[in-house]
Amino acid sequence: MGFKHDLLVYTTLECESPEEMAACMHKAKQEGADLVELCIDSLTFSHISQVEHLLKQRTLPSIVSFRPRNSEWKKACIQVLKLAVELDVEFVEVDREVVCDEVMAELMSRRSNSKIIVSSYVNGGNPTEERLCNLIINLQSTGADVVKLVIDVAYITDVAPVFHMLTHTQVPLIARAAGDRGLISQLLGPKYGAFFICGSLGGKSTPGLPPLTSIKEVYKLEYVNPDTRVFGVISNPVGHSKGPLLHNPAFRHTGYNGIYVPLLVDNVKEFFRVFSCNDYAGFSVGIPHKEAAVRCCDEVDPLAKSIGAVNTIIRRPSDSKLIGYNTDCEACVTAIEDALRERKKTHGHASNVSPIAGKLFVLVGAGGAGRAIAFGAKSRGARVVIFNRKYERAKALAAAVSGEALPYEHLNDFCPEMGMILANASAVGMQPKSDQTPVSKEALRSYELVFDAVYTPRNTRLLQEAAEVGATVVSGVEMFVRQALGNAKTRIMFANLVEEVTETLGIHIDAPSASKCKLITWERRIYQIQ
């Protein structure tokens, strides 16, 4: 078939009425879909003529599918599939489990322009290459023009055999790993020769499916090819990350053939074992993996080593070794310093000494991000006090930065002096639990500045309440963009990208005031603020 490398983006329409389906088809077209899968079994219709009308009026090339929900529906299924073939619908999808050889043969012989897709659902997780291969051979033996597999995956690593099949199968193959952990089967599919990619309609996040709009605008999958280098954020959860919105445009501006994707990882070590080739070139590391990731690296930068957490990993092309860095530390501390300097400037006393020096720096959270912030604050001469739900972790971190650990229950009463700095490095307040806050509004009155590492939502409850009591607030987006620049800088070293990435991101950590307006531009872009 001629279209193997011409990417077609489709979306699946499940609607109650033919009218609604026609309207959704229109919407799918507006959002950039090349074709739609019409799930006729989702429709309520009294007569087949309504389906006929819908198919004749279709405004996009279509796949007609029908999944019978019980044995009585089987008759309707066969009737609809035959109708679709008669009407020359572009693709007619036949479920291998329901359609017998005889009907299959009839559909094949009656079609003129329709292509027949024979599909199967692979359940039970852990799809081995052998299992997938046998299934493909079986489906192909029906004489199908296209074979389609929807595969249940338990872990992101289960997607690797799917990529292997996409690369090595001769018959045109549509493969989709279902669920959140299967998302990369769609985003990276084109790298492995996939020619059909499924997206979700209406900006909706459907598990395992990228929104149609982000396929076109963020990932630009039509440019992904076998040489595309893969980057991504390893995290769990990962859906909140704005990394793809920031790194993908940066790649394009610099003409670099790379893609940056969310990687929902349960076990970092296993992830690196399976995705071990040079094409998987660099990673951001998010919660809760920043400490475990240190143990996966072959070399760790001295700063990251002392912190005990990495948030950036680069695969060195010359020997495929993983090199870990920590860009959170400088990102957070410089964001706080800049805000304090700005405040001092308006109060008339600017100075070169870090404005954090000598301050009481209260840190909530002793995980990977907390560790980086504690080390950063200590490096600037702050007195660090740590609160963490698990007291033992707070104590261990306090010992590492010559600070003090206090029981979490005392956080709201802690007020030894006024004008302290508060940094939240816990996930409290992150979407979807954005009504939560780690520190009460009353307690915030003792702080001169409040920083929140949580950046989704942008204006957390903690920051809103801190602003209401008159504190200077620094949002997590300041840290997020700065750590991403750190990612880019480490990437430049190994991918021979020149200063352009820095230019594109537009932030020069050494010259904070010049960077401010670019930061705001990125903030607008990331949160899609007009």
Ligand SMILES: O=C1C[C@@](O)(C(=O)O)C[C@@H](O)[C@@H]1O
């Ligand atoms: O903390 C963060 C944010 C992040 O996890 C993200 O959401 O993209 C990426 C990490 O590298 C970084 O340290």
